[in-house]
Amino acid sequence: MATGNLASVVVAVDGSEESMNALRWALDNLRLLPDGELLVLHVQPPANIAAGLNPAPIPFGGPSGVEVPAFTQAIEVHQRRITQAILDHALKICSEKNAEVKTEVVVGDPKEKICELADNRKADLLVMGCRAIGPLKRMFLGSVSNYCINHVGCPVVVIKGT
Numbered sequence: 001m002a003t004g005n006l007a008s009v010v011v012a013v014d015g016s017e018e019s020m021n022a023l024r025w026a027l028d029n030l031r032l033l034p035d036g037e038l039l040v041l042h043v044q045p046p047a048n049i050a051a052g053l054n055p056a057p058i059p060f061g062g063p064s065g066v067e068v069p070a071f072t073q074a075i076e077v078h079q080r081r082i083t084q085a086i087l088d089h090a091l092k093i094c095s096e097k098n099a100e101v102k103t104e105v106v107v108g109d110p111k112e113k114i115c116e117l118a119d120n121r122k123a124d125l126l127v128m129g130c131r132a133i134g135p136l137k138r139m140f141l142g143s144v145s146n147y148c149i150n151h152v153g154c155p156v157v158v159i160k161g162t
Helices: 017-029 049-053 072-096 110-120 135-141 144-151
Strands: 006-013 032-044 102-107 125-130 156-160
Touching (some): 006 017, 006 072, 017 072, 017 125, 017 156, 032 072, 072 102, 102 110, 110 125, 110 144
Parallel strands (some): 032 102, 125 156
């Protein structure tokens, strides 16, 4: 699917291997204009006490056993660690493929922020992964990729998980 008329591609990444596979796919299959830009986007959820009571693990070999008290400042610090591990992993993938990318982190609801940023940047394409979460979970939790397909103003490529 190599194409040379893309000026702006947004690749949304999170702590899933599916999102990293989407990044790999974009790097392997897309060709940008000479002055084009590939943006690796991570949406960090807003800090909340519930996250502090049950903190998410830091993915991709980030530090483990880090104490996270249930206070907003500590929760934010922990979320920044998670975000940094995700971006470090994404940038390592880009480096292995000799790809120059830009990164951006925004805080908020992933489905809304991904669409907002892609629209604001006038992206030619949004690339994202899709977790295989099953129909029941999808019904209650919703699907970020499904939301984006139906709400963003550019074409979307979804790389399915297994």
